[in-house]
Amino acid sequence: MFASTKKSILNSLEFSKASKQNEYIKTCNSENKTNNNLSMTTINRRTFIKAASITYGSILLFPSCLTSPGNFRFFTDEEAKCITALCEQIIPADESPGATSAGIINYIDKQLTEVFHYDQTTYRDSIKNLQHYCTKTFGKRFENIEFDQQTNILTSLESGELTKEDWPDGNASSFFNLILSHTMQGFYGSPIHGGNKNYMSFEMLRIDYPLVIGQNRYRS
Amino acid sequence: MKNKHVNAIVVGAGAGGGIIAKELAVNGLSVVLFERGKWPVYDEHPNDELISQRTEVLGSPFGPDPKKNPRVLLHGNNKQIVTPITGGYSNNAACVGSGTVSYGAMAWRFMEEDFKLKSTYGHVEGSTLEDWPITYNDLEPYYEKAEWEIGVSGDDTQNPFSPPRKKRQPMPPFEYNREGQVLHDASKRLGLHPFPIPMLRNSVPNNGRTGCIRNRTCCGFACPVDAKNGTQNTVIPVALATGNCEIRTNSKVVEIMINDSGQATGVKYFDDNDKPQVQTADLVVVSGAAVETARLLLNSKSELFPNGAGNNYDWVGRNLMGHAYTGAFGLFDYDILDFSGPGATVALCDYNHNNSGIIGGGVLANEFNRLPYLFTNIRPPGSARWGKKHKAFQREMFHRTAQVVGPIQEMPVFESRVTVDQQVKDYWGVPVAAMSGERHPLDYKHCKFLSSKAEEILIEAGASQTWQSVGGRGGPSGGQHQNGTARMGNDKKTSVVNRYGQIHEIDNLFVADGSIMVSGGGFNPALTIMALGFWVGNYIVKNFAGTKFKG
Numbered sequence: 066m067f068a069s070t071k072k073s074i075l076n077s078l079e080f081s082k083a084s085k086q087n088e089y090i091k092t093c094n095s096e097n098k099t100n101n102n103l104s105m106t107t108i109n110r111r112t113f114i115k116a117a118s119i120t121y122g123s124i125l126l127f128p129s130c131l132t133s134p135g136n137f138r139f140f141t142d143e144e145a146k147c148i149t150a151l152c153e154q155i156i157p158a159d160e161s162p163g164a165t166s167a168g169i170i171n172y173i174d175k176q177l178t179e180v181f182h183y184d185q186t187t188y189r190d191s192i193k194n195l196q197h198y199c200t201k202t203f204g205k206r207f208e209n210i211e212f213d214q215q216t217n218i219l220t221s222l223e224s225g226e227l228t229k230e231d232w233p234d235g236n237a238s239s240f241f242n243l244i245l246s247h248t249m250q251g252f253y254g255s256p257i258h259g260g261n262k263n264y265m266s267f268e269m270l271r272i273d274y275p276l277v278i279g280q281n282r283y284r285s
Numbered sequence: 286m287k288n289k290h291v292n293a294i295v296v297g298a299g300a301g302g303g304i305i306a307k308e309l310a311v312n313g314l315s316v317v318l319f320e321r322g323k324w325p326v327y328d329e330h331p332n333d334e335l336i337s338q339r340t341e342v343l344g345s346p347f348g349p350d351p352k353k354n355p356r357v358l359l360h361g362n363n364k365q366i367v368t369p370i371t372g373g374y375s376n377n378a379a380c381v382g383s384g385t386v387s388y389g390a391m392a393w394r395f396m397e398e399d400f401k402l403k404s405t406y407g408h409v410e411g412s413t414l415e416d417w418p419i420t421y422n423d424l425e426p427y428y429e430k431a432e433w434e435i436g437v438s439g440d441d442t443q444n445p446f447s448p449p450r451k452k453r454q455p456m457p458p459f460e461y462n463r464e465g466q467v468l469h470d471a472s473k474r475l476g477l478h479p480f481p482i483p484m485l486r487n488s489v490p491n492n493g494r495t496g497c498i499r500n501r502t503c504c505g506f507a508c509p510v511d512a513k514n515g516t517q518n519t520v521i522p523v524a525l526a527t528g529n530c531e532i533r534t535n536s537k538v539v540e541i542m543i544n545d546s547g548q549a550t551g552v553k554y555f556d557d558n559d560k561p562q563v564q565t566a567d568l569v570v571v572s573g574a575a576v577e578t579a580r581l582l583l584n585s586k587s588e589l590f591p592n593g594a595g596n597n598y599d600w601v602g603r604n605l606m607g608h609a610y611t612g613a614f615g616l617f618d619y620d621i622l623d624f625s626g627p628g629a630t631v632a633l634c635d636y637n638h639n640n641s642g643i644i645g646g647g648v649l650a651n652e653f654n655r656l657p658y659l660f661t662n663i664r665p666p667g668s669a670r671w672g673k674k675h676k677a678f679q680r681e682m683f684h685r686t687a688q689v690v691g692p693i694q695e696m697p698v699f700e701s702r703v704t705v706d707q708q709v710k711d712y713w714g715v716p717v718a719a720m721s722g723e724r725h726p727l728d729y730k731h732c733k734f735l736s737s738k739a740e741e742i743l744i745e746a747g748a749s750q751t752w753q754s755v756g757g758r759g760g761p762s763g764g765q766h767q768n769g770t771a772r773m774g775n776d777k778k779t780s781v782v783n784r785y786g787q788i789h790e791i792d793n794l795f796v797a798d799g800s801i802m803v804s805g806g807g808f809n810p811a812l813t814i815m816a817l818g819f820w821v822g823n824y825i826v827k828n829f830a831g832t833k834f835k836g
Contacts, residue, residue: 155671161680180343180370216672223670245671250342253657253679254335258343270657270683272624273501275332 137170139177139185144192145170148244150208151195154219155248157212161269164248172251172260173244184243191240195222198231287563291315292829294552294566296538296581299383300811301798301818302572303516304431307523308822310530314829317564318524318532319554322348322379325386325517327507334656338378338387338765339505345369347387347507348379353712356576358761359721366709375576375607375720375763381534382517383574384765385811389504389627389653390485390513392437393808394428394816397421397448398638399645399694402804406644412696412725413604414644417803418775418784421448424816427823431815436491436514439483446478446634456488459497463623464651464687465630471746472633482632482650485514485811492519503627504653516815533557539715541569541594541794543587549594549794555713568793568825570786571800572818575605575767578800579703580718582771582781582788595771595788598778602703604769605720606805609756611732612649612690613740614663615748620684628654636691636738637807644727645694647735647807649742652688660686665752687748689739692766693732693757694807696725701761703770723760732757766810768799786821797821 135142152164152173177185199207199218207215221227223245225238251260253270261267264274295306298320306318330336330346337346345351351368358365358373369376377384398405400417408414429452431437438456441447458481461469465481472479486508487496497512511518524530535557542550542563551565571578579602583593593601622628632650640646655663660683661675669675701722709717736753743751774780777789782801788794799805799814806813 156676157673159673159676161676163676176343219671246342248671249661250335250658253661254343255333257333258335266657269680272657272683 137174139174139188140170144189145174146208147192147196147206148173148188150215151219151244152248152251154212154215155245156252162265164252166262167252167260167265168262169248169251169260172254172258173247175259176247181247187236187240187243190234191236191244194232194234194237198227201231288317288565290551290565290567291317292567293317293570293825294319294564294568295570295572296552297321297383297572297574297577297798298381298516298521298532299377299572299574299798300385300516300814301821302570303382303385303519303521303524304434304815304818305570305572305795305797305822305825306530306532307516307520308819308826310524310527312826314529314826316524316530317566318521318530319536319538319552319564320379320381320532320534321537322381322383323534325380325382325507327509330506331509332502332506334502334658337502337505337656338376338384339656340658341369341372341376343370345376345378347383349376350712354379354717355709355711356717357706357709357719359719364706364719375765375767377574377765377767380517381521381532382515385485385515386507386513386517387505388485388513388515388765388811389629389809390515390811391629391632391650391809392432392439392454392483392485392812393648393806393810394448394450395421395424395806395808395813396446396634396637399804399806399808400424402645402694405638409644409696409725409727411698412727413699414696415772415774415779415803418773418780419820423784424813424820425450427816427819428812430819431812434819435485435516435519435815436487437483437485437812438488440481441483443480444478444634446637454483456491458482459484459486459488459630461630462625462628464621464628467621467746468651468687468689468742469631471742472631475742475745477633477635477742479631479633482629483812484627486627487512487514494518497626499625499627501624501626501654502656504629505656536562537713537715538573538581539584539713541571541581541585543585543590543594543791543794545588547587547589547791549791559713568795568829570795570797570821570825571771572796572798574798575770575800576703576718576720576763578796578798579605579770580705580716582796583703583705584716590791594794595781595791597790600772600779600781602770603699603701604697604772605701605703605722605761605763605767606695606697606769606802607762607764608647608692608766608805608809609695609724609728609732609758609762610690610692611647611736611739611754611756612652612688613736613743613751613753614665615687615689615740615743615746616665616682616750617685617687617747618749621687622654622684624654624684626654628652636735637694640734643731643734644696645804645807646731647691647693649689649691649735649739652690655686655688657683663688665750687743687746689742690754691735691739692805692807692809693728693735695757695762695805696727697769697804698722698725720761720763722762724757724762728757729755730757766799766805768802768805768810768814771796771800772803773801774803785824786817787824795821795825 292314771781
């Protein structure tokens with residue numbers, strides 16, 4: 066994912082993305098220092114990438130740096146559990162499958178390293194806030210709380226009821242709106258973007274899939 | 286290597302520019318047609334709602350590249366940088382054919398009153414509402430050319446409010462889909478005058494291409510069988526076939542060069558390899574759509590026009606308009622939608638003009654097929670936005686929600702405008718367009734009127750529950766129907782171009798796109814932009830003598 070860059074002409078949009086990106090690279094590196102399991106080769110590579118990005122004044126995205134050790138591109142496995150539970154609240158399984166079966170976590174995880182990279186900080190911080198709130202209030206992480214209790218928590222997120230103390234950056238409802246639209250996109254959009262596994266939402270909505278030009282027969 | 290001098294440069298291969306290029310090329314002028322995007326390809330984004338002209342959350346399928354082409358939205362002192370992905374960008378595609386590749390393709394002629402709003406309704410406080418310097422009768426032959434050369438299916442005889450025409454539309458109208466038939470019958474019962482929507486699509490095989498297969502994903506997408514008619518599959522191929530026209534894709538025109546005697550001499554552009562280039566010509570036509578046309582004129586500073594080409598009286602970029610969409614939804618207890626494409630089939634013009642207390646009004650029609658993600662935001666007021674109830678509604682009502690909707694005739698506002706932002710630059714280092722201003726308060730009033738009429742039809746049609754969705758607030762306007770920023774007029778102090786699209790005081794520089802529209806009508810504007818393309822093109826052909834333009 067390269068946005069080009071040797072050009073001297075960088076617009077301010079790119080600059081702002083670049084600075085966020087650099088912040089993130091710093092975060093990655095500082096986290097690395099505390100990670101004893103990290104191999105020397107990885108550190109060397111990251112150091113090299115950081116140096117390279119400075120040399121070229123680059124705003125390149127380095128997926129390797131954003132990848133957490135685990136099964137996802139962006140999320141840690143722990144974070145993924147939390148997001149999966151949140152998405153399942155937004156589109157729960159009933160008579161047809163919900164967000165977990167449709168792989169919405171994969172959609173969000175994938176897009177956070179691509180189109181939505183500027184939302185990375187929001188996701189990471191919000192998960193921390195949510196887990197902090199849940200541990201403090203219920204003694205459990207969000208994903209381990211009863212379904213109905215989780216629903217109540219989401220209602221508080223949506224309405225922005227959580228106090229500054231519970232949600233230090235004060236943006237609970239804007240995070241809620243963000244993950245709400247991402248979940249809907251992942252569930253109802255095309256599977257090529259990571260969600261809506263096997264077109265399961267299209268099946269639920271009774272729309273023809275895949276669309277085969279000239280072959281589909283519309284129901285009467 | 287230096288580019289060979291040509292007779293004419295056309296900037297932008299959309300609805301206006303494609304037609305101009307063809308008109309000039311078939312009449313023997315040498316033409317270079319510049320397009321900042323590429324030739325569109327259906328297969329890149331088939332059936333993908335998230336990268337479509339309806340929902341650009343993951344990308345803009347027909348350009349421009351979101352990373353390289355920011356714009357600015359100004360709200361007071363608040364400056365927001367927007368891209369095609371973020372929303373608020375007013376994107377109508379950057380590719381050969383531009384919006385005509387992926388549009389819904391409604392083929393409206395404006396009504397006679399639309400050309401003389403001020404003399405029909407009088408002065409409107411806070412608005413620059415004005416009569417056009419041309420009438421419907423001036424444009425009628427060019428509407429006909431657009432209908433026959435691009436290709437329209439329709440039957441105006443079923444619409445008693447349609448303006449007079451000399452020749453029928455070339456192809457028969459489309460049949461109603463189920464929703465269209467139900468709404469047609471209900472409108473008839475109410476004493477209204479519904480009729481099949483005229484469309485720039487083939488109802489029968491036409492011009493060497495097949496008839497429409499009623500593909501579900503139509504509006505917002507390219508056509509997989511090329512049955513939708515745009516400039517990319519009609520006039521532009523004709524222009525190229527003459528041998529007189531060269532199209533330069535991925536070429537970004539950044540400045541019109543104006544010499545010290547106030548004549549346009551050519552353009553500066555970045556070519557396919559982003560290398561700066563110069564192309565000279567005897568005349569230049571700008572067809573970049575309302576936002577980019579204004580930006581290009583404003584970025585073209587010269588000794589005689591220090592504030593941009595044609596901008597000595599500060600009218601370039603003013604009166605940015607579009608269409609506030611407004612209407613109503615109705616829930617039915619049976620599957621009213623059959624999802625045959627494109628969805629919109631029936632319309633009525635009863636609420637265009639001659640409605641007490643309303644200036645203009647708008648056409649009402651059933652809506653283009655809604656795709657699943659878009660439908661997640663369509664709920665009666667107070668409904669759940671997520672969870673089991675939201676999902677159940679999605680499952681049960683996706684086929685059962687009808688929508689009647691239309692574009693309102695917006696009131697032009699002087700302070701609703703496009704400027705250029707000197708701080709924010711695009712990938713090529715050129716100052717980008719900044720959009721600012723608010724809609725006129727009357728727009729909301731007119732939207733409420735049209736929405737209430739839409740709701741009446743849905744109630745009569747048997748909807749078990751209805752609700753209105755009223756547009757027309759906030760701003761700036763713009764969007765895919767953007768228009769108005771290089772207004773046509775007889776007075777150089779209160780307009781940018783004359784009645785032939787010629788910039789006042791620069792007789793070899795023209796504008797031919799939605800920018801020159803004085804008002805946007807209560808209709809989708811594509812056919813009117815095409816007619817204006819033929820109108821301006823005809824004037825150039827008749828008045829161009831050798832290498833000089835004689836105005």
